[in-house]
Amino acid sequence: MRNPAWRVGAAAAVLLTGLAACGGGSSATEGGSAAAGGGGDTIKVGLLHSLSGTMAISEVTVRDSELLAIEEINKAGGVLGKQLVPVVEDGASDWPTFAEKATKLIAQDKVATVFGGWTSASRKAMLPVFEKRKALLWYPVQYEGLESSPYIFYTGATTNQQIVPGLDYLKEKGKKKLFLVGSDYVFPRTANKIIKAYAAANGMEVLGEEYTPLGHTEYSTLVNKVVQAKPDAVFNTLNGDSNVAFFKQLKSAGVGADTMPVMSVSVAEEEVKGIGVDNIAGHLVAWNYYQTTDNPANAKFVEAFKAKYGKDRVTSDPMEAGYNSVYLWAEAVKKAGSTEVEAVKKAAGGIALERPEGTVTIDGENQHMYKTARIGVIEPDGQIKEVWNSGKPIKPDPYLKTYPWAGGLT
Amino acid sequence: MEAVVNQLPIGLSIGAVLLLIALGLTFTFGQMGVINMAHGEFIMAGAYTAYLLQGWAGRQAVLVALPVAFAVAGIMGLILERLAIRHFYGRPLDTLLLTWGVSLVLQQLARDLFGAPNVQVQAPTWLQGGMGILPYNRLFIFALAVGSVVAIWGYMNRTSQGRRMQAVMQNRQLAAVSGINTGRVDQRTFFIGSGLAGIAGVALTLIGPVGPALGTYYIVDAFLVVVAGGLGRLGGAVIAAAALGLLNSYAEFWTNASLAKVIVLVVIIGFLQVRPQGLFVLRARALT
Numbered sequence: 001m002r003n004p005a006w007r008v009g010a011a012a013a014v015l016l017t018g019l020a021a022c023g024g025g026s027s028a029t030e031g032g033s034a035a036a037g038g039g040g041d042t043i044k045v046g047l048l049h050s051l052s053g054t055m056a057i058s059e060v061t062v063r064d065s066e067l068l069a070i071e072e073i074n075k076a077g078g079v080l081g082k083q084l085v086p087v088v089e090d091g092a093s094d095w096p097t098f099a100e101k102a103t104k105l106i107a108q109d110k111v112a113t114v115f116g117g118w119t120s121a122s123r124k125a126m127l128p129v130f131e132k133r134k135a136l137l138w139y140p141v142q143y144e145g146l147e148s149s150p151y152i153f154y155t156g157a158t159t160n161q162q163i164v165p166g167l168d169y170l171k172e173k174g175k176k177k178l179f180l181v182g183s184d185y186v187f188p189r190t191a192n193k194i195i196k197a198y199a200a201a202n203g204m205e206v207l208g209e210e211y212t213p214l215g216h217t218e219y220s221t222l223v224n225k226v227v228q229a230k231p232d233a234v235f236n237t238l239n240g241d242s243n244v245a246f247f248k249q250l251k252s253a254g255v256g257a258d259t260m261p262v263m264s265v266s267v268a269e270e271e272v273k274g275i276g277v278d279n280i281a282g283h284l285v286a287w288n289y290y291q292t293t294d295n296p297a298n299a300k301f302v303e304a305f306k307a308k309y310g311k312d313r314v315t316s317d318p319m320e321a322g323y324n325s326v327y328l329w330a331e332a333v334k335k336a337g338s339t340e341v342e343a344v345k346k347a348a349g350g351i352a353l354e355r356p357e358g359t360v361t362i363d364g365e366n367q368h369m370y371k372t373a374r375i376g377v378i379e380p381d382g383q384i385k386e387v388w389n390s391g392k393p394i395k396p397d398p399y400l401k402t403y404p405w406a407g408g409l410t
Numbered sequence: 411m412e413a414v415v416n417q418l419p420i421g422l423s424i425g426a427v428l429l430l431i432a433l434g435l436t437f438t439f440g441q442m443g444v445i446n447m448a449h450g451e452f453i454m455a456g457a458y459t460a461y462l463l464q465g466w467a468g469r470q471a472v473l474v475a476l477p478v479a480f481a482v483a484g485i486m487g488l489i490l491e492r493l494a495i496r497h498f499y500g501r502p503l504d505t506l507l508l509t510w511g512v513s514l515v516l517q518q519l520a521r522d523l524f525g526a527p528n529v530q531v532q533a534p535t536w537l538q539g540g541m542g543i544l545p546y547n548r549l550f551i552f553a554l555a556v557g558s559v560v561a562i563w564g565y566m567n568r569t570s571q572g573r574r575m576q577a578v579m580q581n582r583q584l585a586a587v588s589g590i591n592t593g594r595v596d597q598r599t600f601f602i603g604s605g606l607a608g609i610a611g612v613a614l615t616l617i618g619p620v621g622p623a624l625g626t627y628y629i630v631d632a633f634l635v636v637v638a639g640g641l642g643r644l645g646g647a648v649i650a651a652a653a654l655g656l657l658n659s660y661a662e663f664w665t666n667a668s669l670a671k672v673i674v675l676v677v678i679i680g681f682l683q684v685r686p687q688g689l690f691v692l693r694a695r696a697l698t
Contacts, residue, residue: 252545274528
């Protein structure tokens with residue numbers, strides 16, 4: 001009568017849940033070629049992104065653009081006459097792994113600097129490692145602000161360069177009632193705190209605020225809640241694969257961009273392809289760069305990227321920020337005449353480069369960038385058309401000190 | 411109030427998705443006792459089959475892909491069974507580790523073949539739009555789940571192959587001495603179980619992401635349905651899927667998505683305390 005299989009089954013189900021919670025990704029690692037640490041005629045730099053697991057969809061593309069920048073710099077003679085050698089590690093969408101691999105890159109590979117991360121959770125996991133070991137991290141993705149580590153350079157947007165302009169745009173368009181949808185971790189929760197403070201000060205109303213776990217794929221209940229609340233617009237801070245499920249299910253519930261536009265801050269050209277342009281055309285995004293951004297530096301970047309990785313590949317904001325990071329670091333090293341961390345940090349302030357997104361200047365004080373905010377609408381061909389920009393680069397203000405409504409935020 | 415009523419069909423449609431992803435497992439896990447962690451990757455294989463068929467089937471790829479994905483995932487399952495799993499029968503924990511390894515390999519293979527970013531499978535135009543709160547693509551998945559259950563039930567109870575499968579499941583030794591080639595039955599069971607995962611994969615392209623990590627998003631739910639339903643019980647899986655779908659839908663409606671997951675797990679653990687063998691129990695003199 002007794003079948004022991006159920007015991008194993010129950011145990012397996014519990015075990016599985018644990019595994020899935022850990023990201024469930026593989027942990028393939030690409031080791032860099034073994035060069036002498038720091039010395040000789042090469043400089044080792046670390047690239048640390050999720051090449052597996054739920055975040056691989058996004059982070060692999062940033063690694064690609066960073067490798068392109070390294071290749072270009074090497075072709076042009078390298079940095080201080082030395083060739084750059086990338087050491088690529090996989091963070092596996094698992095935050096403790098990021099800390100562990102960061103330690104490995106710094107202590108074992110002795111890299112001069114690390115370019116890496118995507119989610120704020122991964123950055124928060126790496127931060128103490130870099131601060132303790134006094135090493136340098138270049139973090140290429142827009143994030144929730146309220147942070148300024150002396151050992152991190154933030155080359156993506158902080159909130160006043162992306163979320164606040166996004167809200168300004170919605171306000172300008174008369175969208176007064178918002179519904180907030182996000183993944184359940186630090187970036188969306190902090191971003192939504194800022195959005196609620198903004199809404200309260202600007203006569204806007206937040207009708208609902210919903211979070212789903214990373215990797216969540218069942219959005220019918222959430223879509224039902226959104227539809228019932230009847231907001232003017234949805235502010236979306238979902239990350240990774242969840243965006244695909246959310247937009248597919250929103251579209252099939254008959255909610256269109258004309259009646260209820262979704263403003264996304266983590267959906268770029270690469271994600272649009274996976275979501276399917278049918279499902280997302282007409283919705284809004286807020287970034288600092290689009291593949292369509294019109295300037296000579298971008299034309300060159302897009303052409304070089306497609307030549308290296310294939311014609312059907314696209315470029316996106318975080319990819320461009322990753323690409324910039326390598327150039328900005330190289331410029332700082334040239335100015336400092338050394339790869340020594342403190343010297344590079346001192347030299348970095350005030351460096352201004354013409355990048356695909358326009359002029360990018362390093363703010364020496366908070367180590368963020370001056371960036372131009374751009375709001376775009378997703379076109380039926382999968383590209384993003386800019387419908388608004390801030391005109392000039394906005395000074396980074398990670399703690400929103402210059403915004404009176406943000407007084408209560410920490 | 412309208413929203414509360416709306417959650418009912420939503421819950422049932424979530425249940426249909428759960429049932430579809432779990433059906434294959436009721437065969438391989440439920441009937442053969444094989445904890446196949448690579449089941450999720452067979453689902454993924456089905457989804458990528460639809461993606462590849464888009465080349466010539468265009469927007470009808472989802473329809474064309476159903477039989478093809480069944481065959482593709484089925485053959486993958488068969489290969490896995492022949493090469494590896496058959497050496498591990500009766501050692502469930504070893505099988506778990508083995509198939510988990512296989513699932514990692516398959517994920518990385520998909521990443522190398524198709525790239526890490528998600529790909530897009532276009533839904534047929536006749537699946538766009540919907541009735542009330544339920545989109546046509548959900549109704550399609552619902553119909554697919556019902557169709558699969560009916561087909562399996564028919565196969566199990568109305569064909570000699572199906573009866574042999576039941577015989578092996580109920581008492582392997584007795585079936586073997588009665589002249590049934592149990593090895594062949596095992597192969598067939600694994601082929602069908604894996605093939606059903608392929609069909610689920612095609613259906614999921616309508617509502618979710620199509621990428622290398624696809625399998626990991628559904629595997630836990632699939633196991634929960636099979637365990638709660640009672641191993642190897644078709645009827646149990648149907649009821650468990652519907653119940654979990656409704657529970658999920660209302661728990662998320664009244665709380666939020668993260669808490670709903672916790673509630674569902676707690677309810678299942680509680681339920682298994684009361685009925686450790688699941689909803690339906692296979693009555694036989696001896697097992698395994």
